[in-house]
């Protein structure tokens with residue numbers, strides 16, 4: 138019913154403003170359009186990111202217990218009658234956290250790789266450039282409206298633990314404190330539910346990484 142009202146409102150808007158509806162193009166339906174991760178099992182998945190984007194593709198994510206899992210996100214945009222919308226611009230599609238914003242290095246948004254294809258489909262494949270960690274879930278937005286489908290249960294960890302956009306000794310100090318005081322998600326850089334020497338490797342390899 139809501140989709141029908143949206144289409145009706147859109148047609149009335151075009152009529153009042155003298156805009157041919159077919160010239161504007163089909164309107165994405167936030168109820169029928171769906172974003173999913175390649176991993177079909179229970180979440181969350183956790184991806185190692187860095188400020189310079191060298192953390193890895195989404196396909197290199199792990200489960201919360203450290204098992205490799207593909208977090209590649211596929212979005213299919215459909216109109217109100219369930220038809221795919223091809224060539225929908227990537228600039229009008231983005232990801233942000235549902236409750237608290239992810240702090241990206243150079244943008245307020247994390248866009249997919251391309252416009253939608255003939256099947257109305259596009260993907261997020263590369264990891265983002267991010268300041269600090271993010272504990273999911275996240276939602277996909279199309280034309281500024283969040284999709285109705287369940288959130289993508291994806292969290293991000295980052296050797297830039299304090300979220301200032303560079304990995305340096307300040308982050309090492311926080312990591313050392315977490316290592317000795319108990320579990321903190323922000324320092325579980327090799328996600329498996331514990332903080333130990335395996336988490337030192339991504340911290341060390343990320344040293345010097347910064348937002349460009």
Ligand SMILES: [Ca+2]
Nearest residue numbers: 297299301303
């Ligand atoms: Ca930092």
Ligand SMILES: [Ca+2]
Nearest residue numbers: 325327329331
């Ligand atoms: Ca760990």
